[in-house]
Amino acid sequence: MRQVEVVVIGAxxxxxxxxxxxxxxxxxxxxxxxxxxxxxxxxxxxADSFVITDRHQLGKDYLHGEQLIxxxxxxxxxxxxxHDAPVWGMFNDKEVAYLHSxxxxxxxxxxxxxAEGAYDRPTPFPGWTIPGVxxxxxxxxxxxTERVLPGKRVLLAGTGPLQLVLANQLxxxxxxxxxxxxxxxAGSIARQLPRLWGQWGLLRDGLQYFWGLRKAKVPFLTSHxxxxxxxxxxxxxxxxxxxxxxxxxxxxxxxxxxxxxxxSGYGLVPSTRLSRLCGCEHRYQPNLGGWVPSHDExxxxxxxxxxxxxxxxxxxxxxxxxxxxxxxxxxxxxxxGHITQEEALRRFTPIFKRLKSLRRxxxxxxxxxxxxxxxxxxxTDDTIICRCEEVTAGEIRKLVADGATNINEIKRMTRTxxxxxxxxxxxxxxxxxxxxxxxxPVDEVGRLTPRPPIKPxxxxxxxxxxx
Amino acid sequence: MKKSAEAVVIGGGIVGTAVAYYLxxxxxxxxxxxxxxxxxxxxxxxxxxxxxxxxxxxxxxxDLVLMSWGLYQHLPEELDFDFELRNSGxxxxxxxxxxxxxxxxxxxxQRERIRESALLNEGWKPPIEPFILLDMADLKEREPFLRTDxxxxxxxxxxxxxxxxxxxxxxxANAAKRLGAxxxxxxxxxxxxxxxxxVESVVTDRGDIDTKFVIDAAGAWSPSxxxxxxxxxxxxxxxxxxxxxxxxxxxxxxxxxxxxxxSPRVSxxxxxxxxxxxxxxxxxxxxxxxxxxxxxxxxxxxxxxxxDLGNDPAVLTEIAKKGIGFFPALKHVAVLRAFSGLRPQTxxxxxxxxxxxxxxxxxxxxxxxxxxxxxxPAIGALISEVVTGTETTMSINRxxxxxxxxxxxxx
Numbered sequence: 001m002r003q004v005e006v007v008v009i010g011a012x013x014x015x016x017x018x019x020x021x022x023x024x025x026x027x028x029x030x031x032x033x034x035x036x037x038x039x040x041x042x043x044x045x046x047a048d049s050f051v052i053t054d055r056h057q058l059g060k061d062y063l064h065g066e067q068l069i070x071x072x073x074x075x076x077x078x079x080x081x082x083h084d085a086p087v088w089g090m091f092n093d094k095e096v097a098y099l100h101s102x103x104x105x106x107x108x109x110x111x112x113x114x115a116e117g118a119y120d121r122p123t124p125f126p127g128w129t130i131p132g133v134x135x136x137x138x139x140x141x142x143x144x145t146e147r148v149l150p151g152k153r154v155l156l157a158g159t160g161p162l163q164l165v166l167a168n169q170l171x172x173x174x175x176x177x178x179x180x181x182x183x184x185x186a187g188s189i190a191r192q193l194p195r196l197w198g199q200w201g202l203l204r205d206g207l208q209y210f211w212g213l214r215k216a217k218v219p220f221l222t223s224h225x226x227x228x229x230x231x232x233x234x235x236x237x238x239x240x241x242x243x244x245x246x247x248x249x250x251x252x253x254x255x256x257x258x259x260x261x262x263x264s265g266y267g268l269v270p271s272t273r274l275s276r277l278c279g280c281e282h283r284y285q286p287n288l289g290g291w292v293p294s295h296d297e298x299x300x301x302x303x304x305x306x307x308x309x310x311x312x313x314x315x316x317x318x319x320x321x322x323x324x325x326x327x328x329x330x331x332x333x334x335x336x337g338h339i340t341q342e343e344a345l346r347r348f349t350p351i352f353k354r355l356k357s358l359r360r361x362x363x364x365x366x367x368x369x370x371x372x373x374x375x376x377x378x379x380t381d382d383t384i385i386c387r388c389e390e391v392t393a394g395e396i397r398k399l400v401a402d403g404a405t406n407i408n409e410i411k412r413m414t415r416t417x418x419x420x421x422x423x424x425x426x427x428x429x430x431x432x433x434x435x436x437x438x439x440x441p442v443d444e445v446g447r448l449t450p451r452p453p454i455k456p457x458x459x460x461x462x463x464x465x466x467x
Numbered sequence: 468m469k470k471s472a473e474a475v476v477i478g479g480g481i482v483g484t485a486v487a488y489y490l491x492x493x494x495x496x497x498x499x500x501x502x503x504x505x506x507x508x509x510x511x512x513x514x515x516x517x518x519x520x521x522x523x524x525x526x527x528x529x530d531l532v533l534m535s536w537g538l539y540q541h542l543p544e545e546l547d548f549d550f551e552l553r554n555s556g557x558x559x560x561x562x563x564x565x566x567x568x569x570x571x572x573x574x575x576x577q578r579e580r581i582r583e584s585a586l587l588n589e590g591w592k593p594p595i596e597p598f599i600l601l602d603m604a605d606l607k608e609r610e611p612f613l614r615t616d617x618x619x620x621x622x623x624x625x626x627x628x629x630x631x632x633x634x635x636x637x638x639x640a641n642a643a644k645r646l647g648a649x650x651x652x653x654x655x656x657x658x659x660x661x662x663x664x665x666v667e668s669v670v671t672d673r674g675d676i677d678t679k680f681v682i683d684a685a686g687a688w689s690p691s692x693x694x695x696x697x698x699x700x701x702x703x704x705x706x707x708x709x710x711x712x713x714x715x716x717x718x719x720x721x722x723x724x725x726x727x728x729x730s731p732r733v734s735x736x737x738x739x740x741x742x743x744x745x746x747x748x749x750x751x752x753x754x755x756x757x758x759x760x761x762x763x764x765x766x767x768x769x770x771x772x773x774x775d776l777g778n779d780p781a782v783l784t785e786i787a788k789k790g791i792g793f794f795p796a797l798k799h800v801a802v803l804r805a806f807s808g809l810r811p812q813t814x815x816x817x818x819x820x821x822x823x824x825x826x827x828x829x830x831x832x833x834x835x836x837x838x839x840x841x842x843x844p845a846i847g848a849l850i851s852e853v854v855t856g857t858e859t860t861m862s863i864n865r866x867x868x869x870x871x872x873x874x875x876x877x878x
Binding site: 089091097104106405406408409412413415418419420422451452453456457458459460462463464465 | 504505506507511633634637652653710712713760765777778779780783784787788790791797798799800801802803804805806
């Protein structure tokens with residue numbers, strides 16, 4: 001099996017920075033990503049077949065990403081980038097199995113950095129499975145890099161700054177945005193403003209996004225959430241309502257509006273398939289998006305030589321992701337003996353300082369735009385929770401009422417989590433529902449057991465045969 | 468949690484839940500303790516087939532299998548639970564002439580056994596033709612997607628059904644609860660207290676339970692229970708890995724099994740266990756079972772790796788290769804998940820059932836090897852008879868723990 005000094009899985013901002021830091025200090029790095037290009041989600045690059053006439057149309061993030069990827073290319077001889085290569089499993093000690101050109105390959109890492117990223121939090125509400133309902137992150141990807149509008153007359157509902165970015169992109173590209181529903185209250189947003197002191201760049205960006213909404217006369221309604229999507233074969237209208245401090249809908253405030261598209265953006269969930277699969281300990285941190293791998297201040301997990309970085313360790317945004325990546329890359333280099341402990345400490349110190357300052361802002365964001373249990377009150381019994389196996393909330397609630405106390409019992413009895421997504425879309429919701437109904441903390445209701453492959457792939461590739 | 472019971476069953480798999488049910492049916496005050504969840508062990512990792520598993524070296528025991536089969540026919544009604552019991556039959560693939568002649572003889576022997584055993588089960592009528600020998604034309608007609616290049620013949624076992632292992636365990640547990648049993652999950656047994664070599668109580672991480680009887684139904688982990696009372700139970704974990712695919716079009720009309728277990732050497736490898744065997748030796752015998760959903764379960768390996776429940780990519784590759792080898796249409800079907808289970812194997816392949824001389828009140832119900840699901844209900848019923856002192860429906864002397872007394876101790 002091929003051995004590589006440092007293997008980084010995930011070529012988003014954290015993975016790229018981790019790779020660069022490791023390469024900079026003397027390590028040989030292999031960076032693996034399932035996409036055709038580096039960039040991950042926030043820095044996702046458009047396909048080569050697209051002709052870009054005005055790069056500024058693609059937004060600030062895009063340009064940052066382009067620059068970062070160009071910087072990484074400078075380490076060409078030290079960073080081997082394997083793209084179009086989904087990692088499907090991890091075995092023994094840091095042995096990574098991935099697909100490449102239709103075949104399964106393996107390599108063994110001296111040090112491993114997992115930068116799995118995050119994905120849109122699935123937030124069920126009645127009608128969320130009707131064609132025309134999108135997750136905000138997915139819709140943003142469509143607009144930014146696939147240059148396709150999700151629809152013509154759009155309603156956005158969710159919480160946090162991602163919605164603002166999406167709204168502006170939609171407006172800029174000719175969609176009609178009817179309104180943006182923000183679950184947080186105006187008061188809670190205002191209360192966090194003092195923490196933004198010093199973050200002038202972020203403040204300016206935020207104001208620009210708000211100004212974009214104002215100019216297009218798009219209402220931004222705080223303390224509001226979507227209650228239901230309606231339509232037969234496609235979305236025809238949305239019902240929304242005012243919500244209380246617990247995000248519970250206030251009866252009597254319901255309004256309906258005709259739309260053909262709904263973008264639901266209630267935050268992100270850290271992707272922890274690989275970190276769970278290789279056996280790292282995890283802990284439940286709702287302010288960071290849910291279950292996250294435990295790690296020390298240098299991003300090393302409970303498994304020696306296995307590091308984590310980026311939003312996969314907790315939703316803290318791109319700048320913190322990059323710093324985490326740098327810490328992991330540096331520490332891996334130190335462990336490999338490429339730099340001494342003193343040198344490492346000298347380089348860690350400014351990173352810790354930047355992290356401290358960035359975290360002041362990020363924690364304010366996470367607090368303000370956290371998911372509250374009242375959002376689950378809109379889930380009716382006929383709302384589908386497991387989309388793969390079409391299991392409804394009612395079926396799950398009945399089992400809990402009959403005595404089921406953990407998610408694995410629900411899984412065995414209903415097949416939730418046994419479909420193609422292996423629980424990505426339903427696990428967080430089901431554990432929340434069990435927690436609410438049995439009045440027990442989420443970290444006591446269990447988790448699904450991760451198994452390879454972490455994403456489905458054809459038997460022929462596993463067998464090593466040509467299709 | 469209850470502080471006392473007449474019987475405590477350790478282990479929430481098919482054997483444990485069946486024992487708890489049949490004991491509750493006999494009005495015993497029974498508690499079942501399971502350290503994780505019901506069927507979270509070997510039961511949930513495979514074992515979705517029941518039926519006679521013919522092997523030249525004997526196990527699994529045909530009488531136990533037939534008794535179970537008879538019980539299974541009535542269980543959906545008796546437990547008032549649909550656990551997806553479906554008779555699909557099984558096609559065994561025969562690769563060479565030697566295997567074919569062994570198969571022919573075995574079919575004759577098994578027909579005899581069934582005829583004799585039919586007396587055991589009232590209300591169960593044996594199928595007129597439990598085994599049908601298939602020539603190549605028959606095979607191709609029955610299984611159009613099967614690649615037959617490497618085969619010389621096959622035989623069809625009419626008496627094989629599939630079921631949902633999670634649901635059948637839940638069915639037994641629910642029925643046991645309705646009859647007064649208490650089922651505690653996420654509850655781990657830490658110790659068994661004896662007084663004058665007599666069971667006194669079970670110590671769990673949630674409290675103690677005073678009891679007269681302890682039934683060790685902990686499968687691959689039953690030796691650790693045995694050690695709590697100074698007993699060395701010769702059960703060894705034999706890992707099996709398998710794959711499950713996304714729902715696919717109907718590729719197989721029956722359960723398909725590669726018939727290499729017909730060779731005595733291979734069969735011995737499957738059902739016996741040599742605890743000194745190294746983990747490097749592993750074998751894969753192809754089996755394909757397609758659920759009513761369309762998902763294909765592709766198995767399965769046989770390995771000695773201790774209690775390691777992980778997956779090995781080399782083994783998974785071999786399983787995929789064999790599967791595609793017999794069903795080329797599977798090439799484009801995606802694997803959703805790999806998993807593994809630990810078969811509780813004994814030195815002779817037969818289970819270990821019944822009381823033990825050394826400890827009064829301890830009853831063993833373990834060592835079911837490849838045939839836990841197959842033998843489960845019968846073991847449950849028989850153990851309930853042992854515990855309540857009733858005459859057993861069939862003799863279980865040959866499954867007694869004392870048969871291992873003269874074996875050298877294996878660590």
